[in-house]
Amino acid sequence: MISDQAWADAQRLWDFQQMGHEVRPCSVAIGLGSHDLGVADTTADLYHRGMAPLIVFTGATSRTTRDRMPRGEAEHYRERAVELGVPAEAILVEPHARNTGENIRFSRALLEEHRIPVSSVLLVSKPYEERRAYATACKLWPEVEWVSASARMSLTEYVDSIQDARLVIDMLVGAQQRLMIYPEHGFMTEQHVPDNVAAAYQRLREAGFTSRIVPDVVA
Template sequence: MITARDWADARILWEFQRMGHAPRPCSVGVGLGSHDLGVAEVMAGLYRRGLVPLVVFTGATSPTTRGRMPRGEAVHYRERALELGVPGDVVLVEPRARNTGENIRFSRELLAERGTPVDSVLLVSKPYEERRAYATARKLWPGVEFVCASAPMNLPAYADAIGDPRLVLDMLVGAVQRLMVYPAQGFMIELSVPAPVAAAYERLRDRGFTRRLVPTA
């Protein structure tokens, strides 16, 4: 059961993860694979606004997405973007990445192989992973400016749209934990986690929202 206290703590993590960037024109848009087709929908909207001339969707499959995206996250994202009017010739698919670090590294390699100059990236992720995506990208793709974007939804609406509120809270807890432990492992830059956010994270972790935690021992 998810309690009112759990929801209150989850909102603290949700708001912390949002970077608050204003979308602006960038060299390329990179959509990070996940269970959430909303990433492709946000990217399609940004393309239609003229903010990116080229799109990369990146992602293989995971235990969470294998059933709903059997052809791979990036492939399903591309199909959704094309349904929304994005021309196929401006959408690249990177089908191998299985984590955020690989999303960034493989997208960077794909664009380098094509000879595409990149000085800025419009980075589209799930709403509760903006900060994690930003910290990872800054570590693995230096010299590039990143502008984060995601679906403009509040937490209750997002959880309803996904249809699995507990999964969303588990993912929120996992995203904040990675901000705390991954910098020391060289996976992302260090970003400070304010005390109220850390306290909310600890309460949710102790309440059992642990399915997306990474081992730390």
């Protein structure tokens, strides 16, 4: 059972992750690979709305996705987007990245390899990782303008779509931890964390939602 306090704390982390950017046309959309095919759906929708002429899907596999996406997250995303009517020629696949930093660095390299000029990027992620992805992208590719995007849904709707509440809360805790410790290691830009958000994060850690945290000291 997940307590009312844990749900309230998860909601606070969820709300903090939302960047609230107004989606607008950009040079390219980058869909960050994960266990959630909804990222591919959102990216395809943005393409159809004329928000980007080109999509990059990026991601290898992880412990969460190796069974359900055996061909790699980016490839499964590509297949999903094509099913949704995106032309195959409008999609580039970056199949090697295994974390958010590699998603950004490898996608940039792929776009440069194809000599595609980029001044702005629609960064499409899971709803609970908007801020983490944005902070990483701004650090690693500061020359472009980043616009965060994700599926417009509530925490409850997202949990219902994933059908694993504990996994979602664990992921929220993991994303928040990285926001708090990665800037000092040069992995992302500093993000001001309000006291009530930090307290919610700490309570969730103490309640055992820790399967997606990393060691606080990063080599």
